[in-house]
Amino acid sequence: MAVTAGSKVLNNVEAVRETLYEAMKNDDRTVILGEDVGARGNVFLITKDFINEFGPERVIDTPIAEASIVGIAIGMAMEGLRPIAEIQFADFIYPAFNQIVGEAAKTRYRSNGEYTCPLVIRTPYGGGVRGALSHSVSIEALFYHVPGLKIVAPAFPADVKGLLNAAIDDPDPVLFLEHKKTYRLIKGEVPEGHYTIPLGKANVLKEGKQLTVVSYGLYVHWALEAAKKLEDEGMSVEVIDLRSIRPMDKTAILNSVEKTRKLLIIHEDNKFGGIGAEISAMVAEEALFSLDGPIRRLCAPDVPAMGYAEPLEHEYMSSPEKMADAMRELVRF
Amino acid sequence: MASKSGTAKASFERHGLTDEQLVQMLRTMLMHRRLEGRGFELNRQGKIPFASAGEGHEAVQAGAAMAFVRGKDILVPYYRDLGLDVGIGLSPLEVLLSLFARAADHSGGRQFPHHYASRKLGLYSISSVLAAQLPHAVGAAYAIKYRKEAGRAVLTTTGDGATSEGEFHESMNFAAVHKLPIVFLCENNEWAISTPLAKQMANPNIVDRAAGYGMPGKQVNGFDPIACYAAVKEAMDRARSGGGPTLIEAKCYRFLAHTTDDDDRTYRSREEVAERRKDDPVPNFERFLVERGVLTAEGLEDLKRSVLAEANEATDRAEAMPYPAPSDLYTNVYADTHQPWR
Numbered sequence: 001m002a003v004t005a006g007s008k009v010l011n012n013v014e015a016v017r018e019t020l021y022e023a024m025k026n027d028d029r030t031v032i033l034g035e036d037v038g039a040r041g042n043v044f045l046i047t048k049d050f051i052n053e054f055g056p057e058r059v060i061d062t063p064i065a066e067a068s069i070v071g072i073a074i075g076m077a078m079e080g081l082r083p084i085a086e087i088q089f090a091d092f093i094y095p096a097f098n099q100i101v102g103e104a105a106k107t108r109y110r111s112n113g114e115y116t117c118p119l120v121i122r123t124p125y126g127g128g129v130r131g132a133l134s135h136s137v138s139i140e141a142l143f144y145h146v147p148g149l150k151i152v153a154p155a156f157p158a159d160v161k162g163l164l165n166a167a168i169d170d171p172d173p174v175l176f177l178e179h180k181k182t183y184r185l186i187k188g189e190v191p192e193g194h195y196t197i198p199l200g201k202a203n204v205l206k207e208g209k210q211l212t213v214v215s216y217g218l219y220v221h222w223a224l225e226a227a228k229k230l231e232d233e234g235m236s237v238e239v240i241d242l243r244s245i246r247p248m249d250k251t252a253i254l255n256s257v258e259k260t261r262k263l264l265i266i267h268e269d270n271k272f273g274g275i276g277a278e279i280s281a282m283v284a285e286e287a288l289f290s291l292d293g294p295i296r297r298l299c300a301p302d303v304p305a306m307g308y309a310e311p312l313e314h315e316y317m318s319s320p321e322k323m324a325d326a327m328r329e330l331v332r333f
Numbered sequence: 334m335a336s337k338s339g340t341a342k343a344s345f346e347r348h349g350l351t352d353e354q355l356v357q358m359l360r361t362m363l364m365h366r367r368l369e370g371r372g373f374e375l376n377r378q379g380k381i382p383f384a385s386a387g388e389g390h391e392a393v394q395a396g397a398a399m400a401f402v403r404g405k406d407i408l409v410p411y412y413r414d415l416g417l418d419v420g421i422g423l424s425p426l427e428v429l430l431s432l433f434a435r436a437a438d439h440s441g442g443r444q445f446p447h448h449y450a451s452r453k454l455g456l457y458s459i460s461s462v463l464a465a466q467l468p469h470a471v472g473a474a475y476a477i478k479y480r481k482e483a484g485r486a487v488l489t490t491t492g493d494g495a496t497s498e499g500e501f502h503e504s505m506n507f508a509a510v511h512k513l514p515i516v517f518l519c520e521n522n523e524w525a526i527s528t529p530l531a532k533q534m535a536n537p538n539i540v541d542r543a544a545g546y547g548m549p550g551k552q553v554n555g556f557d558p559i560a561c562y563a564a565v566k567e568a569m570d571r572a573r574s575g576g577g578p579t580l581i582e583a584k585c586y587r588f589l590a591h592t593t594d595d596d597d598r599t600y601r602s603r604e605e606v607a608e609r610r611k612d613d614p615v616p617n618f619e620r621f622l623v624e625r626g627v628l629t630a631e632g633l634e635d636l637k638r639s640v641l642a643e644a645n646e647a648t649d650r651a652e653a654m655p656y657p658a659p660s661d662l663y664t665n666v667y668a669d670t671h672q673p674w675r
Contacts, residue, residue: 063506065506067499067500068468068471068503068504071465071468071472071503072468072469072471072472072504075468075471075473075475075476076472076475078473079407079472079476079477081475083472098462098465099468102460102462102465103460107458108666108667109665109666110444110448110450110460111440111450111458112439112440112443112664112665113665114439114450114451114458115450115457116668147666147671148666170668171667172667247673247674248673251675282674
């Protein structure tokens with residue numbers, strides 16, 4: 001990979017690590033807390049050696065208690081620190097549900113702005129890594145219903161850095177979702193120095209004329225691969241990486257749909273009540289008469305989780321091939 | 334303990350408190366009872382939809398408030414802490430604005446009564462979910478310790494009901510591991526709405542749990558404001574000087590139903606309530622101060638009159654103030670906008 005001056009090539013793990021490192025270096029109000037983030041340096045080694053450099057007061061190995069990891073971070077944030085809480089796997093976030101939904105998201109609102117909660121909760125999510133029922137879930141739909149929260153799910157290392165910086169700077173709580181299959185699989189150029197990417201801004205990865213594909217996370221990479229394949233077959237597909245799930249970039253979606261007149265939403269999370277449902281409803285409300293075909297969603301089947309056994313995981317997950325089939329069908333509609 | 338319940342026969346030792354401080358504590362207790370009664374009156378008059386009850390908690394809250402250092406300490410209370418909030422400086426007007434859900438209320442009329450939020454007072458914003466505020470208190474205590482702000486501590490409170498929640502355990506545990514400057518005060522009134530202590534826990538002494546976390550524990554008679562003051566003062570002083578957390582269990586009793594929407598005749602006998610009323614801390618403490626010559630009978634009447642006058646004035650002023658505007662529904666969702674779309 002050719003590297004632009006002022007950039008370097010990182011994978012997603014390295015991008016998270018570098019951004020956290022800079023945040024710790026630049027602001028001593030920043031503390032990291034979570035399970036095994038200190039001595040072990042996080043189970044993916046994201047915070048390796050941080051404890052040696054920044055000390056155990058700032059890199060806190062917590063007891064295994066997710067509700068209070070988030071709850072204590074809320075109290076730190078209310079008292080003027082800038083905590084970055086880690087939930088070791090997104091599957092373990094359920095015990096913290098009340099602290100996120102009932103407390104963090106409502107701190108500003110219920111105190112009428114007297115108290116705020118500038119808090120980042122990072123967590124690895126997603127499948128394709130033989131993670132079985134409890135190490136592979138997608139959790140975004142459980143939280144995107146909640147006003148007061150922001151949710152980010154970047155796919156590329158440069159976006160990881162820019163969006164994580166924006167999340168850390170943000171005055172409100174942000175749930176930062178890192179797809180763990182992309183952690184070491186996806187590499188890319190990352191600009192040096194501090195920069196932010198605004199939350200709520202999608203990225204048009206590939207321009208096209210006949211179909212808009214909206215996705216995020218791991219599936220963005222597969223959708224891009226499928227769209228490029230269709231290009232060889234003479235079909236022109238536009239691919240949008242949402243990057244932020246809440247707030248969501250309506251303008252980017254509508255601009256694209258008004259041009260291509262067809263929409264396919266692809267996500268790894270379940271179809272029923274998923275992110276695609278909200279996008280479908282929004283496009284139906286705002287751009288129905290721009291459409292030349294039905295809005296389609298390619299999502300996970302309506303089962304509780306992907307299985308541990310390879311065929312069960314394979315059946316649950318999509319693939320560039322399945323995505324290409326869905327794109328072809330809708331282009332030809 | 335003097336009785337099975339732990340609330341009978343308050344001894345009222347002075348613990349170095351001045352006459353002025355003792356009168357101030359009684360005033361807090363009288364104001365607590367008056368304002369809470371006002372909530373019930375306004376509800377029965379159809380002027381407000383809801384009020385909650387803390388009768389029986391006056392002594393523990395007035396005592397704890399006396400141990401709180403205004404301008405330094407942080408209070409992370411629970412929803413039955415009207416007397417504690419008033420005791421650290423919340424005004425009767427602020428209480429009535431909360432009851433009437435007026436625009437000038439701390440939450441702008443969003444929250445249930447007695448869910449305050451004031452940085453000036455060091456009073457944290459809470460929800461109504463039991464024990465959910467405890468990790469916030471622990472996080473605030475962590476920040477104080479991290480910034481090496483000696484001489485500050487966090488006081489956080491719950492009822493007995495919250496001790497069954499996971500966050501009660503998680504918070505005590507983390508605070509003890511990190512030796513944080515925090516005091517957990519449990520106001521054990523023996524009832525979680527309709528569920529008695531015996532159905533909540535096999536060991537009725539909540540204080541015993543302190544040992545499990547490796548922190549000191551102290552059980553006090555929650556009907557004795559001076560004993561509660563002394564226990565909280567000792568624990569807060571220890572917290573402020575780096576000695577770590579303490580669990581205090583104050584045994585008290587809830588004389589009224591849980592809220593204006595509750596009917597406690599459905600789950601406990603009138604005889605039980607009447608029996609416990611005999612130890613009502615408010616008249617007991619009045620009598621003590623008069624008997625000891627801290628207050629004259631006349632002085633007591635003056636005090637009661639001034640509390641009533643202040644409560645009445647606050648009621649009239651708050652009632653005359655405006656509700657939030659419908660457009661206020663949309664503010665303070667995020668720092669910028671409430672729209673989920675960009």
